[in-house]
Amino acid sequence: MNPELRHLYQEVIIDHSRRPRNYGPLVTANRHAEGFNPLCGDRLTVHLRLADGIVEAAQFEGAGCAIATASASLMTEAVKGQSVAQVEALVTQFRALVTGAADATAMGKLDVLSGVREFPTRVKCATLAWHALHAALSGRAESVSTE
Amino acid sequence: MNTTSAEEQRALHVSIPSRIDVARVRQDFPILARQVHGRPLVYLDNAATSQKPHRVIKAEARYYAEINANIHRGVHTLSQQATEAYEAARDTVMRFINAARREEIVFVRGTTEAINLVASSYGQRLVPGDEILISEMEHHSNIVPWQLLCERSGALLRVAPIDAAGELMVEEFGRLLGPRTRLVALTQLSNALGTITPMRELIALAHAQGAKVLVDGAQAIPHLKVDVQALDCDFYAFSGHKIYGPTGIGVLYGKAALLDAMPPYQGGGDMIKQVTFARTTYNDLPYKFEAGTPNIAGSIGLGAAISYLDRLGLDAVAAHEHALLDDATRRANATPGLRLIGCARAKASILSFVVDGVHAHDVGTILDLEGVAVRTGHHCAMPVMEHFGVAATVRASFAVYNTHDEVEALFAALSKVREVFA
Numbered sequence: 001m002n003p004e005l006r007h008l009y010q011e012v013i014i015d016h017s018r019r020p021r022n023y024g025p026l027v028t029a030n031r032h033a034e035g036f037n038p039l040c041g042d043r044l045t046v047h048l049r050l051a052d053g054i055v056e057a058a059q060f061e062g063a064g065c066a067i068a069t070a071s072a073s074l075m076t077e078a079v080k081g082q083s084v085a086q087v088e089a090l091v092t093q094f095r096a097l098v099t100g101a102a103d104a105t106a107m108g109k110l111d112v113l114s115g116v117r118e119f120p121t122r123v124k125c126a127t128l129a130w131h132a133l134h135a136a137l138s139g140r141a142e143s144v145s146t147e
Numbered sequence: 148m149n150t151t152s153a154e155e156q157r158a159l160h161v162s163i164p165s166r167i168d169v170a171r172v173r174q175d176f177p178i179l180a181r182q183v184h185g186r187p188l189v190y191l192d193n194a195a196t197s198q199k200p201h202r203v204i205k206a207e208a209r210y211y212a213e214i215n216a217n218i219h220r221g222v223h224t225l226s227q228q229a230t231e232a233y234e235a236a237r238d239t240v241m242r243f244i245n246a247a248r249r250e251e252i253v254f255v256r257g258t259t260e261a262i263n264l265v266a267s268s269y270g271q272r273l274v275p276g277d278e279i280l281i282s283e284m285e286h287h288s289n290i291v292p293w294q295l296l297c298e299r300s301g302a303l304l305r306v307a308p309i310d311a312a313g314e315l316m317v318e319e320f321g322r323l324l325g326p327r328t329r330l331v332a333l334t335q336l337s338n339a340l341g342t343i344t345p346m347r348e349l350i351a352l353a354h355a356q357g358a359k360v361l362v363d364g365a366q367a368i369p370h371l372k373v374d375v376q377a378l379d380c381d382f383y384a385f386s387g388h389k390i391y392g393p394t395g396i397g398v399l400y401g402k403a404a405l406l407d408a409m410p411p412y413q414g415g416g417d418m419i420k421q422v423t424f425a426r427t428t429y430n431d432l433p434y435k436f437e438a439g440t441p442n443i444a445g446s447i448g449l450g451a452a453i454s455y456l457d458r459l460g461l462d463a464v465a466a467h468e469h470a471l472l473d474d475a476t477r478r479a480n481a482t483p484g485l486r487l488i489g490c491a492r493a494k495a496s497i498l499s500f501v502v503d504g505v506h507a508h509d510v511g512t513i514l515d516l517e518g519v520a521v522r523t524g525h526h527c528a529m530p531v532m533e534h535f536g537v538a539a540t541v542r543a544s545f546a547v548y549n550t551h552d553e554v555e556a557l558f559a560a561l562s563k564v565r566e567v568f569a
Contacts, residue, residue: 001566002184002516009509009567018504040508041525041538063538065506066568119512 007115008122009066012074017066022076026059034143035132037124040065043143044072046132055079055087058133065125067116072129074110084137091134098126166463173548175200175455186518189553189560194338194366194497194544195522196388199452203392206451207444217440219417233443236450237433240398243453244383245374248403250432254446257397258365259288261384262332264399264436265361266292268409269330269382275301278327280358282307282315282344283534284337287527289363293332302329309534313340313489321352328358335367339528339540340489341472341497343371350379359405365389369546370468370495372461375400387445391546392452396445399436406432413438456547464547468496471545471554478558485561488540499526499540502561505568507539513567514541517560 029047036043044062048055058076075094079087096104100117116126124146135144173179176198181188190198210232216225218233234249241249255261273279279293283306297304305328307320315333324331331353335346350360361382364373368385375383383400387393401409411418411429415438420428429435456464475498479485484503502510511523522542525532532538543557 001563005513005516005563005567008512014568039524041529041532042506042508043538063506065508067509068506122508122512125508 004115004118008119010112010115012109012112013066013070016070016073020060020069020073022057022059022073022080024059024061026057028057029059031136031139033132033135034062035128035130035135035146036143037064037068037128037146039124039146042068042125042128044068044129044132046072046076046129046136048133048136050084050137053084055082055084060129060132064128067113067122067125068128071113071126074113075129075133078107078110079133087133087137091130094130095127098123167459167467167547169467169548169550172459173550175202176548177201177204179548183518183520184516189517189519189556191543191545191549191553191557192520192522193369193546193549194389194526194542196394197369197391197546198548199393199448200391200455202455203448203451207393207448210444210447218443219434229443232447232450233441236446239450239453243373243457244398244400245376246400247376251400251403251406253399253401253406253433253436254441255397255399255436256395256442257386257388258363258384259292259386259397261382261397261399262289262361262363263292264412265330265382265384265401266296268412268436269359269405270296270300271410273300273302273329276327277302277329278305278325279303280305280307280320280323280328280331280353282320282333283309284313284315284340284342284528284531285332285334286338286363286365287529288365289332289334290530293330303327306530309340309342309531312491313337313342313531313535314491315342315344315349317345317348317352320349324353324356324358326356328353328356330361331358332361332363334363334365335373336364336370336495336497337489337528337531338366338497339526339531339542340491340499341494341544342489342491343367343493343495345493346380347378354379366497367495369456370465372465381405387449387452390449390452391455392449393442393445396442396449398449403432406436411438412436415439417441459547465495467547468545468549471549471551472496472498474551475543475545475554475557478554482558482561484565488535488537496545498543498545500542501537501540502564505564507541509568510541510561510564513564514557514560517556517563519557519560521557 026047028049031048034045042064047059049057060072116122131144214228216229218230353360359381362380364385369390387396418438488499507523524539
């Protein structure tokens with residue numbers, strides 16, 4: 001198989017897209033935001049439980065491609081237990097990772113998504129949930145677009 | 148011949164054998180020689196835009212290299228030659244769609260602008276309570292201009308439904324027509340589903356209620372023989388770039404009496420006879436609707452594209468494309484986990500589908516790495532996606548230069564999708 005393709009669709013990504021973690025509504029959530037990618041019509045909603053500046057729980061719902069779903073799934077795992085400041089830093093770091101920015105740094109498990117940098121048309125799939133996460137943290141309730 | 152009924156359309160495809168020498172046709176399109184990701188390009192995104200033959204590229208280049216000048220106003224030789232070439236393109240379009248008069252051919256940027264022109268200009272006579280009827284399978288460009296018009300005028304937008312196969316429900320359509328229906332705007336060939344609508348029948352139904360009809364021919368024009376007089380449509384809109392011509396050029400056909408009675412769309416040079424600060428007299432048709440320097444090169448390129456297609460013969464082209472669609476449909480039906488979206492009895496050139504458990508975008512990326520270019524997404528027809536309960540589909544669309552080997556390449560590439568998502 002094409003090595004770029006194998007790098008894009010690593011097993012972790014296929015696994016998280018098939019069996020997304022932290023999927024579904026979060027009854028205790030006090031922050032929500034929807035991310036919308038008008039290019040493909042994909043929508044994901046991120047639910048957060050914020051307490052004392054800490055993300056106590058993160059869940060997501062919606063339909064997306066394998067990249068968008070896996071990214072959302074891995075994201076919810078990464079942000080749980082982190083402070084708002086830490087999560088905002090992760091959002092910035094993740095954007096650098098998937099766009100292949102010069103200041104991109106390793107992000108552990110999230111590194112599996114770095115393959116999208118070879119596919120500029122797919123970067124927005126990877127960042128969709130992160131846009132919603134950022135919006136949820138800033139308390140914006142309306143839908144955020146990747147555009 | 149025209150799209151009198153689905154049955155007639157099918158009969159046509161069956162009765163005319165393909166006379167297209169594809170190998171030769173492919174030589175006419177320089178881009179088909181290129182590779183993508185180290186593989187020969189298999190271009191199956193023709194419904195988005197078609198590739199251009201040498202003669203179109205050359206016609207545009209020749210205008211710039213040899214006769215570039217502004218039209219309709221210079222007394223010098225270049226201006227005269229440019230004007231002749233521009234107006235000759237109008238005549239080519241007129242003959243191609245069998246318009247009664249050359250004044251009925253207005254050059255615009257594309258289908259979208261043609262529809263907006265009618266919505267803006269003809270739309271000025273709409274009043275609160277009037278109705279505009281469209282179908283559920285329209286492209287956004289045949290929805291949004293009417294929504295904007297409804298906001299301005301107080302008119303009501305009504306939508307005729309499609310069934311599970313993706314066919315327009317003609318009886319429902321008839322029931323939605325009424326004395327308040329002023330305008331009906333319908334696609335002749337759905338870009339998301341490939342459905343051919345029984346346009347002549349629909350137009351007759353609309354006319355019986357006194358409504359005017361605009362046909363969105365963006366997808367139909369390269370595949371179906373269009374005769375605007377036989378159809379009796381009031382407006383017909385299409386783009387050059389989907390018919391092997393340049394981008395940025397398109398056509399609005401309108402019946403002369405209607406166009407004549409309509410106010411201008413944009414003001415500017417070329418659309419006037421006389422300007423004073425007290426009063427301006429508008430130019431005759433079609434110039435009343437062609438304000439400013441038009442896309443001269445594009446019009447000439449479009450003329451060249453139509454001549455090219457005419458020489459191949461639209462019947463032979465349609466038969467060739469239909470054979471490809473049949474081949475692809477057969478293979479699709481034999482592929483486990485693949486579901487076709489849009490199974491109308493009368494279809495042309497478009498195969499829209501979803502792969503179980505795999506999002507269309509992932510399919511599109513994997514196909515691209517195999518050199519296969521398809522469109523993935525909602526195809527600017529979100530209501531159609533909603534109807535079928537999918538977020539997006541994969542769409543392969545065929546043109547005259549596609550081959551059965553390329554259909555095979557598409558399905559070979561689709562098997563890679565299974566490998567990745569095994």
